[in-house]
Amino acid sequence: MNQDTIDAVAPIEVVQRESTPITHRETVFDIRGLSVYYGDTVAVSDVNLEIYRNMVTALIGPSGCGKSTFIRCLNRMNDLIPSARIDGEILYHGQNMYGSGVDPASVRRWIGMVFQKPNPFPKSIYDNVAWGPRTLGMRKGLDERVERALTQAALWDEVKGRLKRSALALSGGQQQRLCIARALAVEPEVVLLDEPASALDPIATSSIEDLIHELKREYTIVIVTHNMQQAARVADMTAFFSLDVHEDGSRNGILVEYDVTQKIFTQPADSRTEGYVTGRFG
Amino acid sequence: MSDRAEFSLQPTRQLRRRNLLNRFVEVVMLGAALAAVAVLVLVVWAVISRGYSALSWDFFTKGPSTNFLGTTGGIANAIVGTIVIITIATIISLPIGILVAIYTSEFAHGRVRRLLSFVLDILNGLPSIVLGIFIFGLVVISHQQSAYAGGLALAILMLPLIARSTQEVLALVPETLREASFALGVSRWRTVVGLIIPASFGGIITGGTLAIARAAGETAPLLFTCALTTTQVSWDPGQALQSIPLTIFQDLENPDPALHAQAWAAALVLLTFVLVISILSKAALARSRRKLTR
Numbered sequence: 124m125n126q127d128t129i130d131a132v133a134p135i136e137v138v139q140r141e142s143t144p145i146t147h148r149e150t151v152f153d154i155r156g157l158s159v160y161y162g163d164t165v166a167v168s169d170v171n172l173e174i175y176r177n178m179v180t181a182l183i184g185p186s187g188c189g190k191s192t193f194i195r196c197l198n199r200m201n202d203l204i205p206s207a208r209i210d211g212e213i214l215y216h217g218q219n220m221y222g223s224g225v226d227p228a229s230v231r232r233w234i235g236m237v238f239q240k241p242n243p244f245p246k247s248i249y250d251n252v253a254w255g256p257r258t259l260g261m262r263k264g265l266d267e268r269v270e271r272a273l274t275q276a277a278l279w280d281e282v283k284g285r286l287k288r289s290a291l292a293l294s295g296g297q298q299q300r301l302c303i304a305r306a307l308a309v310e311p312e313v314v315l316l317d318e319p320a321s322a323l324d325p326i327a328t329s330s331i332e333d334l335i336h337e338l339k340r341e342y343t344i345v346i347v348t349h350n351m352q353q354a355a356r357v358a359d360m361t362a363f364f365s366l367d368v369h370e371d372g373s374r375n376g377i378l379v380e381y382d383v384t385q386k387i388f389t390q391p392a393d394s395r396t397e398g399y400v401t402g403r404f405g
Numbered sequence: 406m407s408d409r410a411e412f413s414l415q416p417t418r419q420l421r422r423r424n425l426l427n428r429f430v431e432v433v434m435l436g437a438a439l440a441a442v443a444v445l446v447l448v449v450w451a452v453i454s455r456g457y458s459a460l461s462w463d464f465f466t467k468g469p470s471t472n473f474l475g476t477t478g479g480i481a482n483a484i485v486g487t488i489v490i491i492t493i494a495t496i497i498s499l500p501i502g503i504l505v506a507i508y509t510s511e512f513a514h515g516r517v518r519r520l521l522s523f524v525l526d527i528l529n530g531l532p533s534i535v536l537g538i539f540i541f542g543l544v545v546i547s548h549q550q551s552a553y554a555g556g557l558a559l560a561i562l563m564l565p566l567i568a569r570s571t572q573e574v575l576a577l578v579p580e581t582l583r584e585a586s587f588a589l590g591v592s593r594w595r596t597v598v599g600l601i602i603p604a605s606f607g608g609i610i611t612g613g614t615l616a617i618a619r620a621a622g623e624t625a626p627l628l629f630t631c632a633l634t635t636t637q638v639s640w641d642p643g644q645a646l647q648s649i650p651l652t653i654f655q656d657l658e659n660p661d662p663a664l665h666a667q668a669w670a671a672a673l674v675l676l677t678f679v680l681v682i683s684i685l686s687k688a689a690l691a692r693s694r695r696k697l698t699r
Contacts, residue, residue: 200588205514232590242581245604255589258599302585309589 149176151313151343152197156211159192159201166192167376169211172362179335179344181358181384183351184399188364189376190347194315197345198234199227232259235306236315240322241298243290243305248273248282251290251301255309268308275341276304277334296327303334307342314338316346320353332357351400354384361387363396449676456673459666469636480671482638486552486646490631491621493556493642494563499613502567509568510575511597522572529565534625536561541629552642555631562626563616570612574605577694607693611686618682622675624650649675 152174159166167189174180174197182190192201199220201207213220220230244251252269261268269286273279278300282293290301299319306314316335320328335344335357348354354361362381368374380387380396391397416424467479509521540558548554578601586596602609627648634647649671656668 198588200584203584203587228587228590228592230590231588236584236588238581238584238588240581242579242585244582244585244600254586254599255591258591258595259589305585306589 148178150174151176151216153214153217154211155214157193157196157213158210159189159196160208160210161204162206164373165375167364167378168367170378172378172381174343174345175360176343177339177341178359179339179346179357180360180362181354182345182347182362182364183349183354184364184376184379185366186349187374187376188366190364191317192376193364194317194345194347195236197313197315198231198236200231200236202227232309233311234313234315235309235311236317237299237302237306237319239318241295241302243293243298243301245289245291247287248290248293248301249286252304252308255305259309261309272304272308273301275307275338276300277330277337278304294327296323296330299323299327299331300334303331303338307338311342313343313345316344318347318349321349328353351388355388358384360384363387363391363393363399365395365399449680452669452672452676455666456669456671459663459670460673464667464670468638478636480647480649480652480667480674482634482636483647483649483652483671484674485638485640486631486634487621487648487650489552489640489642489646490555490559490627490648491617493552494559494620495613495617497557497560498563498567498616502564502613502616503571503609505564505568506571506575507597507602510572511593511601525565525568528561529569531561532625533562533623534628537626537629540626545630550629550631550633550645552631552644552646555627555645555648556642558626558630559620559623562623563620566616566619567612570615571605571609574608574612574690574693575601577608578604605693607689611690611693614682614686618679618686622650622679624654627651 150173152172154170154172154174157170157172158168170193182194184190195201196209196213197220201209209221215230215234219225244254246254249269252272253265256262256265256268270279270283273282278297281297282301290298293301299322303314303319320331323331332353335346338344339359346354346357360381361384363379364376365379366374367377380391380393382392386392387396388400391400461479464479465484466481468482469478469480505521505525509518509525513521536558540554540561544554544557545551582600582604583596586600587593591599627650631645631648632651634645634651636647639646652671653668653675656664656671659665
């Protein structure tokens, strides 16, 4: 019985390369032929990728390869950039996320995001977490909701005595966990993390990584990171993006390889992936 | 021994010349900076020294004396008039200015945004006498001079000031805060009302008060719109009310030296009002800026 091999890492290496039908993994995002343009320049071209439920999917690759551009398509944050435009489609549980009649705000309500730099609101700790639920009309049991989100983000014990204090007085690592709590408070299904630890020191980084391990039980997580060790530590699946340089000197991001994390780091199928993960390039 | 000179740490002649020039330019610029400070000090000093003696309790509480040979009375009518006119101007211009700024900064894109900012700049550059004559033609000819007309003229003057300063404060709100709110599925309008405005409230109010300070000293827009006044102290905006800048103008045109002294005293009142408002609002702005960044 193939379905029994749900176990996180090792036994599922066959699936991608042999393109065996993935029966035991539930697809959340099905990305088909996605290209992203800023004005006339192509940022990422022709990405095909499936992202699975309750797994951590890491996007790695050198600077400028379009990882952040790509992840910002998954909750339509790129809509905020007037010149951005996409080709191809992203199916979220089978529904076209960019289809007509889809409201970006309701997309983002289910697909939360945490950014590179901690960006707490200039409000109290409590109000930061309560802001989403309040504005989205989830006012019932707000105190419990805030506590639950802060607990999930492993911040509750540190802040429970000072919920009314300004969030800006927290340390960088605490602020980032607060931002995660803020995203969790509206009970999303997916959490997108765009280099969430790049502005943090190693200790704060490690606490964020522990947190990611915990969170994948309840959420689907996509994380952009330029830190390969981090991808190796936290991710079940890893996608390696790189730059395609054309003859005229123009360059755009492409998805080189997507597989089980262990596979990417130990037996990559593509020589470019191997060059990157062994440190020969990027 | 001879090649040691190549490593000399003493300045060469050329470098000495440059250092000298450097020093010279620095002194010239410092002089220019001191001149700017000196102008302010001189203005304040001149107004205080000449206006101080005419200040009295009556000066603030009484209207001008109608007795031809007696005391000159006070400027209570002008103080009350200025308060009424400025209140009208603020009630008109503050909400419109803030809404225009929110629209251009948070909602409009690309060309519309640039066009609106450009229009605000033009409006800001309009000579205030033109605003006065505009309201004269629009309102006064068909009705009469009144505090409403004067307030309307000043409102046009304040509108671009408020809108521009609000735009600047909104630009201080980091883009990452908007992103964070949008990423939660919160709409743009809710983000503006619940997050952006509270975060920049101090700065918006600062811009408003600076515009008030500026409008309080304007004379030209009031000349044709709110100048045919009586000496009575009145709060009725339906009639033309005296104002502090106009008092200064009219008193100085009068040959009576006592009225000259009164003009200086009125200038002192105006100056104090403007200085206090400017300093207070700068402090408030600094405070709200700290709140955003820390």
